[in-house]
Amino acid sequence: MSRKPCCVGEGLKKGAWTAEEDKKLISYIHEHGEGGWRDIPQKAGLKRCGKSCRLRWTNYLKPDIKRGEFSYEEEQIIIMLHASRGNKWSVIARHLPKRTDNEIKNYWNTHLKKRLIDQGLDPVTHKPLSSKPSPGTPKSSDFQDDDSTPSNPDEQSQSDSTSAKSLPPSSSCNLPEISSSEKTPKNDGSLSSKKRCFKRSSSTSKLLNKVAARASSIGKILTASMEGTLMSSTTLSSSLNDEFPENSQFQMDQFDPFSQSSEYITDHMKEDIGMNIDLNNPEYDFSQFVEPFSHIEGENIGGYNQDLLMSDVSSTGVDEENMMRDITSWSNYLVDHSDFTYDLLV
DNA sequence: AACAGTCTCAACCGCCTCGAG
DNA sequence: TCTCGAGGCGGTTGAGACTGT
Secondary structure (H helix, E strand, O other): OOOOOOOOOOOOOOOOOOHHHHHHHHHHHHHHOOOOOOOHHHHHOOOOOHHHHHHHHHHHHOOOOOOOOOOHHHHHHHHHHHHHHOOOHHHHHHOOOOOOHHHHHHHHHHHHHHHHHHOOEOOOOOOEOOOOOOOOOOOHHHOOOOOOOOOOOOOHHHOOOOOOOOOOOOOHHHOOOOOOOOOOHHHOOOHHHHHHHOOOOOOHHHHHHHHHHHHHHHHHHHHHHHHOOOOOOOOHHHHHOOOOOOOOOOOHHHOOOOOOOHHHHHHHHHHHOOOOOOOOOOOOOOHHHHHHHHOOOOOOOOOOOHHHHHHHHHHHOOOHHHHHHHHHHHHHHHHHOHHHHHHHHO
16 A cells, blocks of 8 residues: 655755744644644645654754753663664653654764774674674673563564673763763764773772662662562652762772672662662562652653553563663673773773 | 865654544 | 554654864
8 A cells, every 4th residue: 555655745845944934833833732733834834744843843842852962871771771672762762751762863873873883782782793702791691591582573683682691881981970071972982082081090990880880770770660669750860860979888999899799889879878778679669769869859851750661661562571681781790890891992 | 274074963754553434 | 344644653864064184
Protein backbone atom coordinates (compact mmCIF):
# COMPACT_ATOMS: atom_id res chain seq x y z
CA MET A 1 0.00 0.00 0.00
CA SER A 2 1.52 3.26 -1.05
CA ARG A 3 0.79 6.47 0.71
CA LYS A 4 1.26 9.88 -0.67
CA PRO A 5 3.75 11.99 1.24
CA CYS A 6 2.14 14.12 3.85
CA CYS A 7 4.06 17.19 2.86
CA VAL A 8 3.34 17.48 -0.83
CA GLY A 9 1.91 20.80 -1.69
CA GLU A 10 2.41 23.81 -3.86
CA GLY A 11 4.61 26.50 -2.43
CA LEU A 12 5.41 24.77 0.81
CA LYS A 13 8.50 26.20 2.37
CA LYS A 14 11.35 24.00 3.52
CA GLY A 15 14.54 24.54 5.41
CA ALA A 16 15.32 26.56 8.46
CA TRP A 17 12.51 28.27 10.28
CA THR A 18 12.57 32.01 10.59
CA ALA A 19 11.83 33.92 13.76
CA GLU A 20 8.68 35.18 12.14
CA GLU A 21 7.45 31.65 11.45
CA ASP A 22 8.28 30.59 14.98
CA LYS A 23 6.32 33.50 16.31
CA LYS A 24 3.28 32.58 14.26
CA LEU A 25 3.39 28.96 15.33
CA ILE A 26 3.88 29.77 19.00
CA SER A 27 1.12 32.30 18.91
CA TYR A 28 -1.29 29.90 17.27
CA ILE A 29 -0.55 27.02 19.63
CA HIS A 30 -0.82 29.24 22.68
CA GLU A 31 -4.24 30.26 21.52
CA HIS A 32 -5.57 26.96 20.19
CA GLY A 33 -3.40 24.31 21.72
CA GLU A 34 -1.55 21.43 20.13
CA GLY A 35 -3.06 18.89 17.77
CA GLY A 36 -4.65 18.97 14.39
CA TRP A 37 -1.28 19.58 12.86
CA ARG A 38 -2.49 19.22 9.33
CA ASP A 39 -4.67 22.28 9.67
CA ILE A 40 -2.27 24.38 11.67
CA PRO A 41 -0.20 25.78 8.79
CA GLN A 42 -3.21 27.22 7.04
CA LYS A 43 -4.79 28.54 10.21
CA ALA A 44 -1.55 29.96 11.49
CA GLY A 45 -0.64 31.48 8.16
CA LEU A 46 2.39 29.32 7.60
CA LYS A 47 3.60 27.89 4.34
CA ARG A 48 4.79 24.72 5.99
CA CYS A 49 3.45 21.23 6.16
CA GLY A 50 1.78 20.11 9.37
CA LYS A 51 4.46 17.64 10.11
CA SER A 52 7.12 20.29 9.91
CA CYS A 53 5.10 22.44 12.33
CA ARG A 54 4.75 19.58 14.76
CA LEU A 55 8.48 18.84 14.68
CA ARG A 56 9.38 22.46 15.07
CA TRP A 57 7.10 22.76 18.06
CA THR A 58 7.97 19.51 19.82
CA ASN A 59 11.70 19.75 19.24
CA TYR A 60 12.42 23.45 19.64
CA LEU A 61 9.57 25.75 20.49
CA LYS A 62 7.84 23.95 23.29
CA PRO A 63 8.39 26.01 26.43
CA ASP A 64 9.63 23.23 28.73
CA ILE A 65 12.44 22.03 26.51
CA LYS A 66 15.89 22.02 28.01
CA ARG A 67 18.61 23.10 25.63
CA GLY A 68 22.33 23.15 25.87
CA GLU A 69 25.03 20.89 27.06
CA PHE A 70 24.15 17.51 28.50
CA SER A 71 25.02 16.94 32.10
CA TYR A 72 27.15 14.07 33.22
CA GLU A 73 24.15 12.26 34.65
CA GLU A 74 22.23 12.68 31.45
CA GLU A 75 25.12 11.21 29.49
CA GLN A 76 25.31 8.21 31.75
CA ILE A 77 21.60 7.57 31.46
CA ILE A 78 21.81 7.78 27.70
CA ILE A 79 24.74 5.40 27.53
CA MET A 80 23.21 2.87 29.84
CA LEU A 81 19.82 2.95 28.22
CA HIS A 82 21.37 2.75 24.79
CA ALA A 83 23.28 -0.33 25.87
CA SER A 84 20.05 -2.07 26.74
CA ARG A 85 17.55 -0.50 24.35
CA GLY A 86 19.54 0.43 21.32
CA ASN A 87 18.48 3.35 19.19
CA LYS A 88 15.14 3.77 20.91
CA TRP A 89 15.55 7.50 21.18
CA SER A 90 12.03 8.16 22.24
CA VAL A 91 12.31 5.59 25.01
CA ILE A 92 15.56 7.12 26.17
CA ALA A 93 14.06 10.58 25.95
CA ARG A 94 11.32 9.56 28.37
CA HIS A 95 13.99 9.20 31.00
CA LEU A 96 15.37 12.62 30.30
CA PRO A 97 12.42 14.96 30.63
CA LYS A 98 12.85 18.22 28.80
CA ARG A 99 15.19 16.58 26.32
CA THR A 100 13.84 15.60 22.93
CA ASP A 101 14.51 12.35 21.19
CA ASN A 102 16.00 14.29 18.30
CA GLU A 103 18.44 16.08 20.54
CA ILE A 104 19.46 12.87 22.25
CA LYS A 105 19.89 11.17 18.91
CA ASN A 106 22.08 13.99 17.67
CA TYR A 107 24.11 14.02 20.84
CA TRP A 108 24.65 10.31 20.62
CA ASN A 109 25.73 10.46 17.00
CA THR A 110 28.05 13.41 17.37
CA HIS A 111 29.52 12.88 20.83
CA LEU A 112 28.83 9.69 22.72
CA LYS A 113 29.19 7.32 19.79
CA LYS A 114 32.58 8.74 18.90
CA ARG A 115 33.68 8.60 22.47
CA LEU A 116 32.87 4.91 22.69
CA ILE A 117 34.74 4.26 19.46
CA ASP A 118 37.73 6.20 20.77
CA GLN A 119 37.66 3.95 23.77
CA GLY A 120 37.69 0.87 21.60
CA LEU A 121 34.06 0.05 22.11
CA ASP A 122 31.50 -0.77 19.50
CA PRO A 123 28.80 1.87 19.89
CA VAL A 124 26.19 -0.60 18.75
CA THR A 125 27.06 -3.56 20.90
CA HIS A 126 29.03 -1.72 23.57
CA LYS A 127 31.60 -4.47 23.26
CA PRO A 128 35.29 -4.06 22.44
CA LEU A 129 35.89 -3.35 18.79
CA SER A 130 39.01 -5.49 18.48
CA SER A 131 38.94 -9.21 18.99
CA LYS A 132 42.14 -8.96 20.98
CA PRO A 133 41.24 -8.36 24.57
CA SER A 134 42.60 -5.13 25.87
CA PRO A 135 44.70 -5.12 29.03
CA GLY A 136 41.89 -3.77 31.08
CA THR A 137 39.11 -5.83 29.66
CA PRO A 138 36.89 -6.76 32.52
CA LYS A 139 37.28 -10.23 33.85
CA SER A 140 34.74 -12.61 32.46
CA SER A 141 33.53 -13.19 35.95
CA ASP A 142 32.58 -9.57 36.14
CA PHE A 143 29.89 -10.14 33.58
CA GLN A 144 27.18 -12.64 33.14
CA ASP A 145 27.42 -15.15 30.39
CA ASP A 146 26.02 -14.96 26.95
CA ASP A 147 22.56 -16.31 27.56
CA SER A 148 21.16 -12.87 27.30
CA THR A 149 18.42 -12.28 24.82
CA PRO A 150 18.15 -9.25 22.59
CA SER A 151 16.14 -6.43 23.98
CA ASN A 152 14.42 -6.21 20.70
CA PRO A 153 14.56 -9.25 18.52
CA ASP A 154 13.57 -7.17 15.54
CA GLU A 155 16.78 -5.25 15.66
CA GLN A 156 19.55 -7.51 14.72
CA SER A 157 22.07 -4.77 14.92
CA GLN A 158 21.17 -4.36 18.53
CA SER A 159 21.08 -8.02 19.30
CA ASP A 160 24.13 -7.83 21.47
CA SER A 161 23.11 -4.74 23.29
CA THR A 162 21.86 -6.51 26.31
CA SER A 163 24.68 -8.88 26.55
CA ALA A 164 25.96 -8.76 30.04
CA LYS A 165 29.41 -8.83 28.57
CA SER A 166 28.94 -5.30 27.35
CA LEU A 167 31.84 -3.23 28.35
CA PRO A 168 30.95 -0.29 30.42
CA PRO A 169 31.80 2.90 28.65
CA SER A 170 33.88 5.34 30.54
CA SER A 171 32.88 8.83 29.65
CA SER A 172 35.42 10.25 31.92
CA CYS A 173 36.31 13.12 29.67
CA ASN A 174 33.00 14.63 30.46
CA LEU A 175 33.28 14.35 34.15
CA PRO A 176 31.51 17.24 35.71
CA GLU A 177 34.48 18.18 37.76
CA ILE A 178 36.50 19.13 34.73
CA SER A 179 36.51 22.85 34.75
CA SER A 180 34.34 24.47 32.17
CA SER A 181 37.25 26.36 30.75
CA GLU A 182 38.96 23.11 29.95
CA LYS A 183 35.94 21.38 28.65
CA THR A 184 35.61 22.12 24.98
CA PRO A 185 32.67 20.20 23.58
CA LYS A 186 34.02 20.57 20.11
CA ASN A 187 37.00 18.47 20.94
CA ASP A 188 35.26 15.71 22.77
CA GLY A 189 36.94 12.47 21.98
CA SER A 190 40.00 13.94 20.41
CA LEU A 191 43.37 12.87 21.61
CA SER A 192 44.31 16.30 22.77
CA SER A 193 41.09 16.60 24.61
CA LYS A 194 41.61 13.30 26.33
CA LYS A 195 45.08 14.26 27.35
CA ARG A 196 43.84 17.48 28.75
CA CYS A 197 41.10 15.75 30.62
CA PHE A 198 43.25 13.02 32.00
CA LYS A 199 46.42 14.57 33.11
CA ARG A 200 47.35 12.42 36.02
CA SER A 201 46.34 14.69 38.77
CA SER A 202 45.46 14.21 42.33
CA SER A 203 41.84 14.29 41.41
CA THR A 204 41.81 11.53 38.84
CA SER A 205 41.09 8.70 41.22
CA LYS A 206 38.56 10.74 43.01
CA LEU A 207 36.76 11.46 39.79
CA LEU A 208 36.77 7.86 38.66
CA ASN A 209 35.30 6.76 41.90
CA LYS A 210 32.67 9.39 41.75
CA VAL A 211 31.77 8.03 38.35
CA ALA A 212 31.49 4.56 39.77
CA ALA A 213 29.53 5.71 42.76
CA ARG A 214 27.10 7.58 40.63
CA ALA A 215 26.77 4.70 38.23
CA SER A 216 26.17 2.43 41.14
CA SER A 217 23.55 4.80 42.42
CA ILE A 218 21.80 4.86 39.08
CA GLY A 219 21.92 1.10 38.94
CA LYS A 220 20.46 0.76 42.41
CA ILE A 221 17.68 3.13 41.63
CA LEU A 222 16.86 1.33 38.41
CA THR A 223 16.96 -1.98 40.19
CA ALA A 224 14.61 -0.82 42.86
CA SER A 225 12.38 0.76 40.32
CA MET A 226 12.08 -2.41 38.32
CA GLU A 227 11.55 -4.47 41.41
CA GLY A 228 8.79 -2.17 42.42
CA THR A 229 10.41 -1.25 45.68
CA LEU A 230 10.99 2.32 44.74
CA MET A 231 8.00 3.69 46.50
CA SER A 232 8.28 7.39 46.24
CA SER A 233 8.24 9.39 43.07
CA THR A 234 11.50 10.93 43.98
CA THR A 235 13.88 12.00 41.31
CA LEU A 236 17.05 10.46 40.22
CA SER A 237 18.69 13.73 39.64
CA SER A 238 18.35 14.97 43.14
CA SER A 239 20.31 12.00 44.33
CA LEU A 240 22.94 12.44 41.71
CA ASN A 241 23.36 16.06 40.90
CA ASP A 242 24.67 17.24 44.17
CA GLU A 243 28.31 17.02 44.90
CA PHE A 244 29.35 14.85 47.71
CA PRO A 245 29.69 16.80 50.92
CA GLU A 246 32.98 18.19 51.98
CA ASN A 247 33.41 15.55 54.61
CA SER A 248 32.52 12.81 52.20
CA GLN A 249 34.43 9.57 52.13
CA PHE A 250 35.45 10.55 48.65
CA GLN A 251 37.91 13.03 49.99
CA MET A 252 41.19 12.35 48.30
CA ASP A 253 43.23 11.98 51.41
CA GLN A 254 41.18 9.03 52.53
CA PHE A 255 41.05 7.37 49.22
CA ASP A 256 42.65 4.31 47.75
CA PRO A 257 41.30 4.33 44.23
CA PHE A 258 42.30 0.83 43.33
CA SER A 259 41.01 -1.05 46.27
CA GLN A 260 37.48 0.18 46.40
CA SER A 261 34.53 -1.90 45.53
CA SER A 262 31.19 -0.57 44.49
CA GLU A 263 29.87 -1.86 47.79
CA TYR A 264 32.45 0.17 49.63
CA ILE A 265 31.45 3.26 47.79
CA THR A 266 27.77 2.60 48.15
CA ASP A 267 28.29 2.11 51.85
CA HIS A 268 29.94 5.46 52.10
CA MET A 269 27.25 7.06 50.04
CA LYS A 270 24.91 5.79 52.69
CA GLU A 271 27.06 7.37 55.31
CA ASP A 272 27.03 10.56 53.37
CA ILE A 273 23.30 10.77 53.65
CA GLY A 274 23.37 9.70 57.24
CA MET A 275 21.48 6.48 56.97
CA ASN A 276 22.04 2.94 57.98
CA ILE A 277 20.61 0.87 55.21
CA ASP A 278 21.26 -2.31 53.33
CA LEU A 279 20.87 -1.83 49.64
CA ASN A 280 21.72 -5.42 48.95
CA ASN A 281 18.86 -6.67 50.99
CA PRO A 282 16.12 -7.61 48.56
CA GLU A 283 13.58 -6.85 51.22
CA TYR A 284 14.85 -3.37 51.68
CA ASP A 285 12.37 -0.64 50.92
CA PHE A 286 14.33 1.48 48.53
CA SER A 287 12.22 4.50 49.16
CA GLN A 288 14.03 4.91 52.45
CA PHE A 289 17.25 5.31 50.57
CA VAL A 290 16.04 7.85 48.10
CA GLU A 291 13.85 9.68 50.55
CA PRO A 292 16.58 11.97 51.89
CA PHE A 293 17.44 13.04 48.38
CA SER A 294 13.88 13.87 47.54
CA HIS A 295 14.02 16.67 50.05
CA ILE A 296 16.88 18.35 48.32
CA GLU A 297 15.48 21.39 46.74
CA GLY A 298 16.31 22.61 43.32
CA GLU A 299 17.13 20.65 40.25
CA ASN A 300 14.97 18.07 38.70
CA ILE A 301 16.28 16.74 35.50
CA GLY A 302 14.91 13.34 36.22
CA GLY A 303 11.30 12.93 37.03
CA TYR A 304 12.66 9.47 36.95
CA ASN A 305 10.03 7.65 38.79
CA GLN A 306 8.79 4.16 39.12
CA ASP A 307 5.80 4.56 36.91
CA LEU A 308 7.88 5.94 34.13
CA LEU A 309 10.41 3.17 34.30
CA MET A 310 7.91 0.40 34.61
CA SER A 311 5.81 1.65 31.77
CA ASP A 312 8.92 1.96 29.73
CA VAL A 313 10.13 -1.51 30.57
CA SER A 314 6.77 -3.11 29.97
CA SER A 315 6.27 -1.31 26.70
CA THR A 316 9.60 -2.25 25.23
CA GLY A 317 9.76 -5.80 26.44
CA VAL A 318 13.33 -5.33 27.51
CA ASP A 319 15.04 -8.08 29.39
CA GLU A 320 15.16 -6.34 32.72
CA GLU A 321 17.49 -8.85 34.25
CA ASN A 322 20.10 -8.43 31.57
CA MET A 323 19.78 -4.70 31.65
CA MET A 324 20.49 -4.66 35.34
CA ARG A 325 23.42 -6.96 34.87
CA ASP A 326 24.86 -4.48 32.44
CA ILE A 327 24.36 -1.59 34.77
CA THR A 328 25.84 -3.40 37.72
CA SER A 329 28.76 -4.60 35.68
CA TRP A 330 29.24 -1.16 34.34
CA SER A 331 29.52 0.41 37.73
CA ASN A 332 31.65 -2.38 39.11
CA TYR A 333 33.89 -2.09 36.13
CA LEU A 334 34.61 1.55 36.73
CA VAL A 335 35.69 0.82 40.24
CA ASP A 336 37.52 -2.43 39.73
CA HIS A 337 39.30 -1.28 36.60
CA SER A 338 39.80 2.33 37.32
CA ASP A 339 43.47 1.95 36.53
CA PHE A 340 42.64 0.59 33.13
CA THR A 341 40.09 3.30 32.54
CA TYR A 342 42.77 5.81 33.18
CA ASP A 343 45.40 4.15 31.05
CA LEU A 344 43.03 3.68 28.18
CA LEU A 345 42.27 7.32 27.99
CA VAL A 346 45.65 8.85 28.54
C1' DA B 1 43.28 35.82 4.06
C1' DA B 2 41.69 31.99 1.56
C1' DC B 3 40.56 27.54 1.00
C1' DA B 4 39.47 22.71 2.19
C1' DG B 5 38.10 19.47 5.34
C1' DT B 6 35.36 18.37 9.37
C1' DC B 7 31.74 18.84 12.65
C1' DT B 8 27.20 19.98 14.41
C1' DC B 9 22.44 19.79 14.58
C1' DA B 10 17.96 21.45 12.68
C1' DA B 11 15.09 19.68 9.51
C1' DC B 12 13.44 16.39 6.31
C1' DC B 13 12.02 11.76 4.65
C1' DG B 14 9.71 7.61 4.68
C1' DC B 15 7.96 3.97 7.28
C1' DC B 16 5.29 2.42 11.31
C1' DT B 17 1.56 2.43 14.78
C1' DC B 18 -2.78 3.29 16.34
C1' DG B 19 -7.39 4.79 16.57
C1' DA B 20 -11.65 6.12 14.25
C1' DG B 21 -15.12 5.02 11.13
C1' DT C 1 -11.94 -6.79 9.23
C1' DC C 2 -10.42 -3.22 6.41
C1' DT C 3 -9.17 1.46 5.13
C1' DC C 4 -7.55 5.82 6.05
C1' DG C 5 -5.27 9.59 8.22
C1' DA C 6 -2.77 11.71 12.13
C1' DG C 7 0.93 11.43 14.74
C1' DG C 8 5.27 9.09 16.13
C1' DC C 9 9.73 7.33 15.24
C1' DG C 10 14.48 6.57 13.59
C1' DG C 11 17.68 7.35 9.79
C1' DT C 12 19.65 10.66 6.88
C1' DT C 13 20.80 15.08 4.83
C1' DG C 14 22.84 19.46 4.13
C1' DA C 15 23.68 24.36 5.47
C1' DG C 16 26.37 26.79 8.35
C1' DA C 17 29.96 26.95 11.78
C1' DC C 18 34.32 25.65 13.00
C1' DT C 19 39.21 24.16 12.47
C1' DG C 20 43.49 23.31 10.24
C1' DT C 21 46.79 24.40 6.71
